[in-house]
Amino acid sequence: MATVIMQKWDGITPDQYDALRETVGWDRDVPAGMRFHVASFGDGVLRMTDVWDSEELFGTFVQTRILPGLRQLGIPGQPDMITQAAHEVTAVDGT
Numbered sequence: 001m002a003t004v005i006m007q008k009w010d011g012i013t014p015d016q017y018d019a020l021r022e023t024v025g026w027d028r029d030v031p032a033g034m035r036f037h038v039a040s041f042g043d044g045v046l047r048m049t050d051v052w053d054s055e056e057l058f059g060t061f062v063q064t065r066i067l068p069g070l071r072q073l074g075i076p077g078q079p080d081m082i083t084q085a086a087h088e089v090t091a092v093d094g095t
Helices: 014-024 055-073
Strands: 003-010 034-042 045-052 080-085
Touching: 003 055, 014 034, 014 055, 034 055, 045 055
Parallel strands: none
Antiparallel strands: 003 045, 003 080, 034 045
């Protein structure tokens, strides 16, 4: 069953997020199990929603790529996170 990860990160800036994306490269080298990622900013808060094949695959990605990237860039803290099994995942291709 797919897993949904919802994250809220106070204080990280769009520039820091973009630097992390560039360093980690999840958009160029998609990690095993990642199905969907969306990020938005508002009121100084980053919100992300992800769909992964499993919580374990997400955890491996965080440990092996995200945390080292954060350390390399000197970005402090981590997001608040809620993880739960997906009830339904529907992909719509609008192209």
